[in-house]
Amino acid sequence: MNVQAGQRNSLTDVPGLLVGHHHVLDPNATLGSGAATGCTVVRVPGGAVAAVDVRGGGPGTRETDLLDPGNTVRQVNSILLTGGSAYGLAAADGVMRWLEEHHEGIPMDPVDPSRVVPIVPAAVIFDLPVGDWRIRPTADFGFLAAEAAAEEFERGCVGAGVGARAGSIKGGVGTASVVLGAGAAAGVTVAALVVANPVGSVFDPRTGLPWGVGTEGPDVFGLYPARPERLAVANALPVKGTVLNTTIGVVATDAPLDPAGCLRVATTAHDGLARAIRPAHSPLDGDTLFALSTGTAEITAAPMPPAFPSDLLVLDEVCTAAAVCVERAIVDAILTAHSVADIPAYLDLFPRS
Numbered sequence: 001m002n003v004q005a006g007q008r009n010s011l012t013d014v015p016g017l018l019v020g021h022h023h024v025l026d027p028n029a030t031l032g033s034g035a036a037t038g039c040t041v042v043r044v045p046g047g048a049v050a051a052v053d054v055r056g057g058g059p060g061t062r063e064t065d066l067l068d069p070g071n072t073v074r075q076v077n078s079i080l081l082t083g084g085s086a087y088g089l090a091a092a093d094g095v096m097r098w099l100e101e102h103h104e105g106i107p108m109d110p111v112d113p114s115r116v117v118p119i120v121p122a123a124v125i126f127d128l129p130v131g132d133w134r135i136r137p138t139a140d141f142g143f144l145a146a147e148a149a150a151e152e153f154e155r156g157c158v159g160a161g162v163g164a165r166a167g168s169i170k171g172g173v174g175t176a177s178v179v180l181g182a183g184a185a186a187g188v189t190v191a192a193l194v195v196a197n198p199v200g201s202v203f204d205p206r207t208g209l210p211w212g213v214g215t216e217g218p219d220v221f222g223l224y225p226a227r228p229e230r231l232a233v234a235n236a237l238p239v240k241g242t243v244l245n246t247t248i249g250v251v252a253t254d255a256p257l258d259p260a261g262c263l264r265v266a267t268t269a270h271d272g273l274a275r276a277i278r279p280a281h282s283p284l285d286g287d288t289l290f291a292l293s294t295g296t297a298e299i300t301a302a303p304m305p306p307a308f309p310s311d312l313l314v315l316d317e318v319c320t321a322a323a324v325c326v327e328r329a330i331v332d333a334i335l336t337a338h339s340v341a342d343i344p345a346y347l348d349l350f351p352r353s
Contacts, residue, residue, distance in 0.1 A: 003321060006177035011042065011193040012151040013177035014252045016294045018043040019193060020149030021159030021173070022141045023083075029131045029341045036131030036340055039082035039091045040159035040173060041145040042193065042250050042292070045104065047075035049293040051262035052121060055270050058244050059286030060086045060124035067290075069259035073119060077104050078146060079290050080122035081160045081195050081248050084136030092122045094142030123288040125197040126244035127163030130341050156336030160248075164197035166277075166334050168237035170345040171196040174333025176325045184313035185255060185321075188297050192269065192325035194249035196333040199242070199284045200277040203334075205235050208350045212276030212331040215324060221331060226350045234349045246286035247273060249329065251322045256295035261315050266291035268319035272326030289326070 006013030023038020052067045062080075066073050078095050082088035096118045099105055105116030128136065145159065156172040157164075164171030177191035196202065203210050208226030209218050218224060226234070251269040269289045274280040281287050301310040309315070334346040 003178040003180055006179050006189055006191065009177050010175040011177065011191045011250065011252060014189050014191050014254050014294060015296050016044060016046065017252055018149035018151060019153040020145045020147065021153060022144040022148060023159055023162040024135065025162050025340065031129055031341050034131045035135045036163045037083040037127055037136050038159045038162045039080060039088065039137040039141045039145050040195065041095055041142065041149055042079040043146055043149040044077060044292065047077055049074060049257060049259055049262055049295065050076040050290060051259050051266050052288065052290045053263065053266035053270060054288045055281040056246055056285035056287035057283035059288050060089065061122065061288060062089050062092055063119065063121040066119065067121060069263055074259060076119045076121055078120045079250050080120055080142060082122060082124050082137050083127040083160050083163050085124055085126045085128050085244065088124045088137040089122055090139050091137040091142030092120045094139035095120045095146045097139065098143045098146035121290060123248040125160060125164060125195055125246045125248060126242065127197065129242060130163035130165065155332060157338055157340055160195045161333065162340065164195055165240055165343055166196045166198055167201040167240055169334065169349065170337040170339055170343045172333045172337035174329040174331065174336060176328035176332055178321050178325060180317055180321060183317055184302055185317040188253060188255045188318060190253045190318055190321035190325055192249055192251045192322065192329040194247060194326060194329040194333055196247050196330050197245055198247045198277045198280065199240050199245040199282055200279045202277055202330065208234060210276065210331045210334060211278055212327045214275060215327055221335065222352055230350055243284055245284050247277060248288045249326065250290045250292060251325060252292040253318050254294050254297040255299060255314055255318050256297065257293035257315065261311065262291040262293050264315060265319055265322050269322040269326045272323035276327045276330035
């Protein structure tokens with residue numbers, strides 16, 4: 001695939017997308033005490049076409065039925081990714097409040113622009129054992145994350161990634177983007193943002209390398225196989241040991257896609273998740289990926305037989321890129337994470353030098 005990373009190598013390389021975090025993290029948090037949770041909001045001023053694909057056996061979601069391509073509403077205003085398990089869905093109320101105050105949503109009164117209904121689908125990770133079980137995102141978290149949304153944002157142990165654990169090591173928020181080269185979708189940007197919190201492993205126990213470097217090679221990420229003594233330490237870490245987990249995220253493109261096209265992108269993006277996490281989509285995960293299309297890129301559709309959609313070749317290239325971006329974003333999440341609550345980070349176990 002002929003691609004290069006976007007300017008920021010982040011979700012906000014897709015024009016029109018903004019990302020904000022809000023979290024609480026006590027420096028002395030443990031498994032069971034202190035604050036260690038948060039949420040992340042992807043804001044889409046003006047709205048975007050959206051879809052979702054839920055693959056895990058234990059999802060926690062809000063407004064996902066609305067995203068079925070057969071249903072009426074065609075756009076969303078924000079996506080919420082949050083910690084706190086099902087309790088964390090309360091943060092969506094705060095995102096809606098922020099959007100309503102800024103008159104973003106479905107206009108319901110042609111005379112009064114303040115009368116809107118914001119559309120905010122959401123998904124959660126299970127992070128309750130990290131920190132105090134009773135501290136989880138509230139509506140105020142969602143409001144503040146929406147308020148903080150910008151083109152530049154932090155990665156790693158921030159927002160919804162604060163309490164995330166990726167198998168036996170620390171998880172977090174990661175992101176990646178690509179700009180497509182020659183082909184039907186030349187010039188199109190595709191990007192992903194992922195909160196990595198799986199029960200499955202994110203690194204190969206034989207080499208210590210993240211599973212997600214398999215497509216492009218470890219040297220792209222500045223990584224090399226680990227020394228035997230470091231592998232022994234990493235492989236001796238206890239398994240995660242929770243019955244609920246989940247990796248969630250957003251993939252996005254500026255290619256103009258309809259809801260059915262977005263659904264295909266979300267579906268294919270899960271291939272990247274499965275490459276970077278083993279096992280993925282387990283009964284103990286609620287793996288959920290949203291797909292967004294801002295439609296700002298100009299595409300010249302290739303002639304196609306009447307039985308096929310005119311954007312089929314563009315969609316195919318976007319789907320392939322979406323899987324690569326998710327794979328890269330999961331690697332980014334574990335490389336930018338730091339230790340929280342004595343959960344070791346990847347680079348603690350396998351330093352680059």
